[in-house]
Amino acid sequence: MSAPYKAFKQGLTSCLCCHQLIILPTTGRCRCPRCGARVYARIDGSRMLTWALTITGALLLLPANILPVMTVTYLGAGEPNTIISGVTQLYNTGMWGIALVVFAASIAVPVMKLLGLALLLVQIQLRIPFDPLQAMKIYRVVSGIGRWSLLDLFILSILVALVDMGFVAQVDAGPGSTAFAAVVVITMTAARTFDPRLIWDACDGDQGHTTVVPETAHRSGAENG
């Protein structure tokens, strides 16, 4: 297999914002002359940041699932609901379609996102042989589905406004919802900081980017200090 003709080997890189091809200066980073976005050979510290955000997201999943998300009070009686108990309640009342939608959006999507990102990172770092096209498919699914997990919070905000009748019926938000919002925001950011070009670097056996990253990190530290 002939080596692919990659921009990085020619000292070029493309701006991730406007896709302009740029000659990379020796510092390894600059501003895009066309749109002003930061340009790197590979996103600075992409693997480290994505790991950090993935682990944070996984830890935050615990309070999001243990703490109550909403309290439904109906005729004076009510109990706090977690995400899972809300889904099982929907299922028990016969609304299995909605239960499925809510389950997919608020449990399956965040967990699958975190697992997918962890899988990609492990594959890249341990250099396990893998099919890059399949990895790209995982990456695209992970970055595409993230927004749908906000569904539960939108439902919550709608219900809080709609069902507000004091003693008769009331829906209140619970502390778990803030944790869940944090999970969604953090996993979306994690998917953004992951640089898919690293997948292809690992697949081609290129080490080039590793020489650039520590140098730029050092340089920016010196500039700030």
Next chain:
Amino acid sequence: MEPVRSVEPIFWQRACHECDLLLSGHLAPPGRALICPRCHCTLQRGTIRGIYPTIALSLTGLLLFVPSASLPLLTFSLFSLGAENTLLNGVQALYQGGFIWLAALVLFCSVLAPVGKFLLLLFLCCGSAWGLLDRPVAHTVRWYQLIKDWGMLDVYMLGLLVALVKLQDLGKLEVEPGLYCFGAMMLVANLASLSFDQNAIWQRLAQRRAARSARR
């Protein structure tokens, strides 16, 4: 302290932004998409009529925002007690319950980001006609890319539908005209971001720059 000076933009080539493959530069023919041969990601989508549909769609979206934010979306009544849901009073209820961050997130994703997207698209497409605005337009592209993912009207719409079914046997739930406006705004928002072609903007700016240097 000017590292950018050594940087020259190159017009005859492009690199795939997902796999870094160098490709000789072509633009997609109208109505077709340019796809990377290696990682199959979409590099660019050629639009049929340039930027004009985007202007029309974002204006429509801004107009539709007025009724969908001011009219109630759903009303719910139980034993002669009633409450209604508008785009903003859910945020207000969360804020009053002490969930400030949650309220801010919902406000940003369901109101600020979609409206911001419409405004930025309008500014991009109209502003690219004036030479004076070259720099702001170029920087607006960056802002647009930043908030693009955070406009979640379609997710909010699904949330409304779920709430609609969920509350149906609890009390009397009615669909209000605001919901239709909101649905239309969601459709228009998706169409506007689909119809937007960054390349059309960059080509306009590049043409003007070429004309300016030729005059000199």
